[in-house]
Amino acid sequence: MCRLLAYLGSPILLQPLLYQPEHSLVVQSYQPQEMLSGVVNADGFGVGWYHTTKDTEPFIYRSTLPIWNDDNLPHLSRYIESQCLVGYVRSATPGQALDLSNSQPFQYQRLLFIHNGRIDKFRQTLYRPIREQLSDEIYQFVRGSTDSEHIFALLLALWQKQPEMTLEKALHTTLLTLTEMAAAYQTYAYVNVVISDGHRLVAARYGTKSPAPSLYWLQNGGNFPESIIIASEPLFPGDWQSFPENSIISVGEDSDFRIEQV
Numbered sequence: 001m002c003r004l005l006a007y008l009g010s011p012i013l014l015q016p017l018l019y020q021p022e023h024s025l026v027v028q029s030y031q032p033q034e035m036l037s038g039v040v041n042a043d044g045f046g047v048g049w050y051h052t053t054k055d056t057e058p059f060i061y062r063s064t065l066p067i068w069n070d071d072n073l074p075h076l077s078r079y080i081e082s083q084c085l086v087g088y089v090r091s092a093t094p095g096q097a098l099d100l101s102n103s104q105p106f107q108y109q110r111l112l113f114i115h116n117g118r119i120d121k122f123r124q125t126l127y128r129p130i131r132e133q134l135s136d137e138i139y140q141f142v143r144g145s146t147d148s149e150h151i152f153a154l155l156l157a158l159w160q161k162q163p164e165m166t167l168e169k170a171l172h173t174t175l176l177t178l179t180e181m182a183a184a185y186q187t188y189a190y191v192n193v194v195i196s197d198g199h200r201l202v203a204a205r206y207g208t209k210s211p212a213p214s215l216y217w218l219q220n221g222g223n224f225p226e227s228i229i230i231a232s233e234p235l236f237p238g239d240w241q242s243f244p245e246n247s248i249i250s251v252g253e254d255s256d257f258r259i260e261q262v
Contacts, residue, residue, distance in 0.1 A: 021236040
């Protein structure tokens with residue numbers, strides 16, 4: 001299963017977060033410690049970030065290379081600065097194509113989305129039912145074939161129907177919808193996700209069966225004061241807190257912090 005990383009706080013360069021911690025996302029790509037399936041995350045990576053001063057749509061850098069083999073990212077990460085970023089290394093589900101259309105993060109307008117987990121037997125179970133829930137606009141938005149992108153598309157479609165919902169409520173509704181669909185088609189889903197609009201991080205650790213994949217958060221830890229970090233595995237020693245199973249955590253720029261059970 002993939003490994004996730006998200007940051008919200010004081011503006012920082014990408015390099016100290018991606019490369020310097022002793023168990024950084026780069027290290028987790030080849031030496032993960034808490035994966036439920038798979039051995040390495042060598043099927044590509046992606047980073048998404050927001051401009052520190054301009055309220056624009058986010059930027060993305062993705063590759064199908066293992067993150068440790070990309071010669072450009074170390075140079076870019078010493079230049080790019082952001083107050084909000086997400087990162088991801090991929091362990092592809094067998095049968096899923098290794099191409100950029102299946103690489104995360106996924107972006108829709110101001111939103112960035114990353115997912116760790118899977119819908120079991122996705123193509124045989126929820127692939128078509130999810131697509132039947134999508135509006136024409138969101139249907140055309142989907143470029144790849146992964147369960148991850150379809151979970152994001154389902155969230156967008158549900159939010160489109162009720163635009164007054166908060167991002168937290170949209171995620172909560174999506175998780176409950178997936179639970180109902182999984183039960184109807186006798187499958188299961190692991191849905192660890194992080195979504196951001198550049199001002200908030202909204203993350204869930206969720207599974208329709210236990211245990212859900214690992215997910216942690218740390219506030220004002222290590223060399224990252226005035227920040228929150230969310231990661232599949234702790235990056236360095238510190239007061240990392242495990243997400244409760246089947247929970248949603250949201251945090252904003254004003255340091256408001258909320259946990260709710262799904």
